[in-house]
Amino acid sequence: MSDRVLAAIDGSQYSESVCDYATWAAKALDAPLSFIHVLDNHSQVAEPDLTGNLGLGTREHLLEQLSDIEEQRAKVAREQGKLMLAAAQHRAADLGVTDARVLQRNGTLVETLVENETDTRLLVLGKRGESAHQASGHLGLNLERVVREMHRPILMVPKQFTQPQNVMMAFDGSKTARKGVEMLAKSPLFEGATCHVVIVGAETAENRSQLEWAIETLQAAGHVAEGAIRAGDVEETLRAYKQENTIDLLVMGAYGHSRIRHLLVGSTTTQMLRNAQMPVLILR
Secondary structure, three states, X not given: OOOEEEEEOOOOOOHHHHHHHHHHHHHHHOOOEEEEEEEOOOOOOOOOOOHHHOOHHHXXXXXXXXXXXXXXHHHHHHHHHHXXXXXXXXXXXXXXXXXXXXXXXEOXXXXXXXXXXXXXXXXXXXXXXXXXXXXXXXXXXXXXXXXXXXXXXXXXXXXXOOOOOEEEXXXXXXXXHHHHHHHHHHOHHHOOOEEEEEEEOXXXXXXXXXXXXXXXXXXXXXOEEEEEXXXXXXXXXXXXXXXXXXXXXXXXXXXXXXXXXXXXXXXXXXXXXXXXXXXXXXXX
C-alpha cells in the first residue's frame, strides 16, 4: 500500500493517542491508514536458569514445561495484539476512517518498521513504548533508534490527542532545513493551522533573509505563517517560544549536522524531546 500512514500500536498508555493522531493524519493527507503490532520475542527479561541444579530426569521434564509455557505466552501475546489492532480499527472507524488495515509481525520493532518504510508516507508512534521505563525523563531506546534508522517523517505523540492549531518549526537556514520548509508548505497536514518559523541565532541580515523566505514560502502555499529570530540556547529558546505562542506541535529536522539535528540524533537525546508534552513531527 503506497503512501500510507503507518501507526505502531502496543499495550502502552500511548496507543489511543497514536490511533487518534494517525487517523487525523490519514484524513488530512487523504492517505490509507495501517496499524501495525510487532511481537518482539526477545524483549522479555531473561529469567535465571536453575535447571542445572536439578537431576537429569527432572530437568528434562522442567524444560518441556518451560517450553509449553513460552508457547502459551506467545499465543496470548498474539491474541492480545489482535485485540489491540481490532480496537484501533474500531476507533479509527468512529473517527471517520472505515478502511484501516492491520498488520501483525514477529521481530524487533525497529527492524520491522524499517522493513515497512518503503510504502510509508508517515510513521506515527508513542513517545514511549510498552516496554520502556515509565519515568518521565526516559525516552524509549526504540524511539531513538527509529529516528536514526528511518528515512520517512515520524510523528511522535504524547498521551492525549489535540488537533494542532499552532505549529512551530525550528529552522536554521541550511539547505536541508529549507527542504523541510518546502515539505511543510506542500503538506495538507496543517491546513488551517498557524505555522511559526523560529531561527535560534543572532539578528543578522542573512538570518532575516532566511526567515522571510520561509514565511513567504509557507504563505504562498496558503498557510498562515509568522516567525521570529531569537538568540540563546536552542532548547531553552524554542521552549520559551512554545509557551509564549501556545504551540501544540513541533516540527524538527533529523538531517544534516546542525545544532537542531543534535537535539534528535546526537549522542544523547536532549531534555527538550524527553519532556515534550506535545507531538513532534521529525522530518527526514
